[in-house]
Amino acid sequence: MNGDLVIDVKGLTKKFGDKTVVDRFDISVPKGAIYGFLGPNGSGKTTTIRMVCGLLKPDGGSGAVLGLDVLKQSDKIKERVGYMTQRFSLYGDLSIRENLEFVGRLYSLDHLKDRVDASLKSLGLADRARQLAGTLSGGWKQRLALAACMIHEPELLLLDEPTAGVDPKARRDFWDAIRDYSAQGVTTLVSTHYMDEAVQCDRIAFIAYGKKLIDAPTADIPRKVGLFARRIETSALDEATRRLKAAGGFDVLARFGAAIHVAGRDPEAIIAAARSLEDLPDIKIESIDAGLEEAFIYLMTGAQDNFANGLEARVGQ
C-alpha cells in the first residue's frame, strides 16, 4: 500500500465489445479525502466505480483499494466499502426497515436493531419505518439508499450521483454528513453533475468518453485549464450573443442570468470579440477569473468536438 492511499489503481481499463469505456485511469485517493468524479453522460463514471468495488472485472490495470488487491480480493473489499448505485436498487416490496435490516444482516452486523433504529432516526424516517420502499418519493429513495450503504460504517464510500433528485436542504445535510465522515477518516468517491457539489470535493477528476481529461485539486482546476474570461452585461443580450458567435475565437459562451460569460484559451481573440460589442446599449465588459463551471463547460465542449484526436492536448497537462 502506497502511503495511506485508500484507492490506488493504475491503468484501469474496461471494454464493452470493442468500445473502450474506461481508458487507462490512474486514481489515487488519500484516506479521508472527498474525490469527485465529473463528466458528461456515458463518460464512464459508473463503470469506473463498479470496477473499484469489484462489480465489474477490469480488462486492464492493477492496484489496491483499502490496501487489498482490486483484481483478486473483491470479497474483502466489499466488506469495507459502501456503494450507492445510481439507479435505486433496494427492494420496493420491502419496507424501509426491512431493507435496512436485510443489508445489515448481509454485513453480519451485531446490534442490528439498534443500528437500524439509529439509521432510521438520522434519516428522519423512524415513524415511516413500515412503509414500503417502493412507495417513497424519488428524493427519499435516494436518502434511504444512502443510509443503507452506510449502515455497516464503511471506510470507503462510493456514491454514484447520490443527490440526483434530492431537494437543496437535504443535499446540504448530505454534504455536511459527508464532510463529517471525511473528518473521521472515511474516504469518499462521488460522482455528480452539480457544480455546487463539485466545489465541495477535495479533488476532482473530469472524464469524458472514457478518457480522464484532468485530475487535480479542486482549487487548481481553473488555473490548470487556463481560461481567459470576460463578463458582458448589456440590455441587448441576444444581439451580443449573435455578434460574439460571428466573431468566434472563444471556447465557452454561457449565459449567467442577465450576463454572458465568454472564456477561452486565446486572450487576443476574446478581447477582439468583446470589442465588437462596444456600441451596444448599456454595455459593461468586465475581466473575471474563469471558474470551475467555465472550466468544465470548456472541457466538455472540447471533448465532444475533439473526441477522435487526443483530448489531453487541449488541457495541456
Add this chain to the structure above:
Amino acid sequence: MISLARIRAVFLKELVQMRRDRPTFAIMIMVPIMQLTLFGFAIDTDPRNMPTAVELRDDGPLTRSFLASLVQSEYFRIVKRVHSLDEGESLLQAGEVSYLIVIPEHFERDFVRGERPQILFAADASDPVAASGPIAAANEIARRAFAPELERLPRRLRGGLPPYEAVIHRQYNPAGETSMNIVPGLLGVILTMTMIMITAIALTREVERGTIEALLSTPVRASEIMIGKTTPYILVGVIQATIVLVAGRLIFHIPFAGEAWPFLLAMVLFIFTNLMLGYLISTVAKTQMQAMQMTFFIFLPSILLSGFMFPFAAMPGWAKAIGEALPITHFLRIVREVMLKGAGFAEIRGDIWPIAVILTMLALASLARFRRTLD
C-alpha cells in the same frame, strides 16, 4: 466460508417478498386445486354404486353375507346375476356393468377347510380413476365380510393369510397398474411445474429490477444467494403436495399404503431439486420472459417422458435415457411404490439417490453459471 447469517438474510428477505407477492402466492395454491378440479370434471370422480354382475357358483350363508357387504359398502350395486363367465364378460364388454364378481364352486367348503378359495374381481378398468376406488376397497370388503365367520373357524385358520384369495383382473386397460397413477402422477407434475417456475425468476427479477447491483456489492456469496433463494419455497411445495394428497384421498380415494417418513424425505428432496432446476434457469435467462420459456421447455419432457403420460417401460431407449435424467421420473416411481404398493425406504432407495445426484449437479451448475459481477 459460507455464512449462515447471510443465508438467513436472503432467506428472510425471500419469505417477506413471497408473502407480499399475493398474486403469485395465490397461483401457487390455486394450481393444484385447479388441476385436480379439471381432472374431476374429466373423469368420474364418484366411483360409488358401480353396476356389478355376480356369478354365484356356490350359494350359502357365507356367500350371502359377502354379497350383503358389497352392497353395503356402496361401491358396488348388484344389477345382474349371471350364470356363466362368458355371459358376465360380455356384459362387462358391453359396458352394462363395470364389475364382475365370481364366487367359485365349493367356496364355503374350501373356506372352512382353509384351502383359500379364490374370489374373482374383474373390472372394466378403462376408466382408471373410476376403477381404482372399488378395487382398492374390494380386499377390505372381503376381509370385513368374512370377519364374523373367521371367528368361528378353528384357531389354526385364523392368523396368517386370510382364508380366501381376492383375484383382481383389470380389463380393457393393459397398463392397469398405472390406473391409479394419475393423481399421484399429478403430484409430481404440479410440483415440477410450479417449483421450477417460482425460482426461475429468482435472479432475473433482481436483474430486471436492478436490485442485483446493490446485492452483489455486499459480501454475500453465490452459494448463500442460491440456498437463501431456494429453500423458502420448499414450504410452498409441501403445502401444494398436502393439498394434492388430501384431495386425492377425499375425492379420488387414493390410498396411502406405505411409510410416511421416507415419502416425506423423497418429496422434500424432489421439491428442492425442482427449485434448484428453476434457479439454474434463472442464472441462464436474461429476462423473466426467457425464464418462463425455458421452464416450459423443461416441462414438456417432464410430462411426456417421465411415465406420467405414457408407460415408461414402453418407451424407446433414447426417451428412457432422457426420462432417467429428469427428477420427476424417479419421483413418480417413488410415489407409486409408496402410495399404492406400500413401499418403505428400502424399496425407494434406488430412486432417491438419482434425485440427490441430479440436485447436486444442478447446484454445482448454478454456482458455475452464477456471476458475481455485472459483466
